[in-house]
Amino acid sequence: MSSESPSHCSEDENPNQTDADLFLRLQNGETDALAILYDRHAALVYGIALHLLTNTTEAEDLTQDIFLILTKQSAYDPQRGSLRTYLSILTRSRALDRLRTSTRRQQKLRYQAVNEHEQVLFINPIEEAAQLERSQEVLEALEQLSTKEREVLRMAYYQGLSQAEIATRLSTALGTVKSRTRRGLLKLRQALSNSRRQS
């Protein structure tokens, strides 16, 4: 796959090396590949970590963990999905784990943060957009989706639930969940693209 996000790295000297190529090189011990992957995706990983943990030291610590995970394990399958999405879901999931296991003194505040995050799953798109500080353009795109499409996208992408887990929770067929998430993302892309064309 082409590097999914060259625009996220102004000094990417290896634009022809895909994330999948780099991941496979890294899995074979070529640690220089890590530097390129870091340059492409660090702002995403650190941004999610900082947003949820609200502490720069902990966000740096989690960012380090996430990139070192790439050197050790291979849960990511480059044939089946993008590395950037994998990193995003992994970071969010690990950050929420940290919030849940924080010290007692911090727990009250942190539980509140976890709850606020999870409430995002149940509120309407206007509240959700406000909570996530989204733009008007994104809000309008989200409103093009059905409630069910928004729901499965958030469960897949925000909670990091597998398609099978979502199907079980919603008592829905697995194929329906897959189809809804894909169609939802496609509609978002089309809506944002139309919006930019008009402006």
Add this chain to the structure above:
Amino acid sequence: MSTLPPECEQLLVSGYVLGNLSPAEALLFNEMLADNHQLAEQVEAMQQTLDLVYNPHQVPPPDSLRERILAVANTQQIAPTAKPSSKIRATTSSKLSKIFGAIALLTIAFLSIANYRLWRSVQTADIAKVSDQKTYLLEGKDFPRTQAKLIVNPNQLKATLIAQNLPPLPPNKVYALWTVVGKDVPYTTDQKGAILTAVFQVNKAGNFAQEVAVPQPHLESRTIKKIALTVEDISAPQNHTGSIFMATGD
């Protein structure tokens, strides 16, 4: 070149970006990608959409963090993983990609046709509801302490594979799990009437546990004659040359 309708193609791109392609879809998508380089641009655009909507908080980390992470990575012993393909060395990234890609494609090729049928049916109709969870216990005559269990959820064509006390294998070998259905059934099988279902290696203690996708015959367990485990060459487990190491009873 793909002959898929544009919307189907876009839905595959969406599935890739969301990370939820099935093995058969992944095979198809990667073939399409090799034929059509513009598809990579569509992946990029779809990924940017996902970022814009769900990741609006991108923040560059402090410069010092990069050096720290790279220093830790360089001091760690980065061992290749247990993935069969990870043992392969290549001198260039493109060569490495081709080797990994070839092995991955060969490994899932047998699964792909059966799973592709499933994909098509999932896209067009509800999957037939079938019975509850089914457990297969595999036994080995020569290794009485070994245990392997496949717990299948036929509704989702997924299973949990648990193996204990299996002898660790040399690096060039893997365990291969087969769904044996015989030849007189409407499924694509190998010459032994089997469908490659999983390939794995055990840890030093001889254990392995992981969720795996199972092929379509598991929708109707009566079509399955046997679940069997063999030892195969890491480079071509689909050749099915090993004799049965463990299997369910007849």
